[in-house]
Amino acid sequence: xxxxxxxxxxxxxxxxxxxxxxxxxxxxxxxxxxxxxxxxxxxxxxxxxxxxxxxxxxxxxxxxxxxxxxxxxxxxxxxxxxxxxxxxxxxxxxxxxxxxxxxxxxxxxxxxxxxxxxxxxxxxxxxxxxxxxx
Numbered sequence: 001x002x003x004x005x006x007x008x009x010x011x012x013x014x015x016x017x018x019x020x021x022x023x024x025x026x027x028x029x030x031x032x033x034x035x036x037x038x039x040x041x042x043x044x045x046x047x048x049x050x051x052x053x054x055x056x057x058x059x060x061x062x063x064x065x066x067x068x069x070x071x072x073x074x075x076x077x078x079x080x081x082x083x084x085x086x087x088x089x090x091x092x093x094x095x096x097x098x099x100x101x102x103x104x105x106x107x108x109x110x111x112x113x114x115x116x117x118x119x120x121x122x123x124x125x126x127x128x129x130x131x132x133x134x
Contacts, residue, residue, distance in 0.1 A: 003027040003067040010066055020052075022059060030099040032063040035116075037092045047087035053113055057082055057124035060097025060111035065128045068102060073130045078106070080126040090115045105130055 004027040011017045011024055026033040034056070042052045058077055065075040094114050101108040111124040 003029055003032075006070050007032055007063050007067055010063070010070060017059065020055065022056075024063075025094075027063070027067050030064055030068050030102065032060055032067060032097045034060060034063070034095050034097075035092055036095070038088070038090065047089055048093075050084055053084065053088060053093070053122050054080075054082055054124075056093060056095050056113050057097075057111040057122060058126065060095045060113075061109040061124065061126035061128055062097075064097035064099045064109050064111075065102070065107045065130065068099065069130055072133060074133050075107070075128045075130055078127040078129045080124060082122055082124040084122050085120050088115065088121050090117070092116050093121060 007027045008024045011022055021037050023035040025035055036056050038048055042048045058080055062075050094116055095111060097109060097111040099107050099109050107128045109126045109128055113122045114120050
């Protein structure tokens with residue numbers, strides 16, 4: 001439960017995540033589940049723009065790390081790879097992010113984005129750097 005509160009606290013302080021409309025559903029140590037309702041502004045022209053899906057995967061990876069290291073540390077993406085597997089035309093997407101390996105400075109994470117019906121949209125891997133907070 002404390003991880004869920006941490007991630008919601010982080011999300012509530014970030015204007016970009018608020019503007020996008022991220023909903024934090026569940027979180028535990030090293031993992032998160034989130035939902036992003038699709039808005040008309042996300043379409044290009046008949047499917048959701050890949051950048052929106054990428055933003056979801058990036059957020060999932062970072063939040064999975066922050067569920068472990070926040071508030072003592074912050075996190076930033078060093079590198080991310082994404083495979084887009086099908087177009088998104090639904091009303092929302094769901095995502096899970098998880099830490100695969102947490103090192104002293106670098107974390108390796110995976111994220112999966114699906115439709116609400118469970119169809120796989122994208123899979124991503126990310127390298128996230130841990131940053132001490134001042």
